[in-house]
Amino acid sequence: MKRFTSVFSLTFRRYQDLQKAEVQAREARMEASLERVRSKTMAMHSSDDVNFCNGNHVHRIGKTGDENMRCSIAHFLETTNGSLVSQ
DSSP states (O other): OHHHHHHHHHHHHHHHHHHHHHHHHHHHHHHHHHHHHHHHHHTOOSTHHHHHHHHHHHHHHHTTTOTTOOOOOOOEEEOTTSOEEEO
């Protein structure tokens, strides 16, 4: 019985370690995706690049399995009377 208990304990610890490793691997993939998007964002030279970067961001985050994620960009201009309008 003691041997069974020790083997089961070892197996369960291994299972927990594998779960932690899977979570860490997923987080690492997300960080790598965000880093690629960040580097492309920093390389932008015109406002036309924003749409490409936004699409790239949505694509990369979508690869992580988070299907409910949305991303949008709004451009607001200040009018002469101080109010903001969407463009």
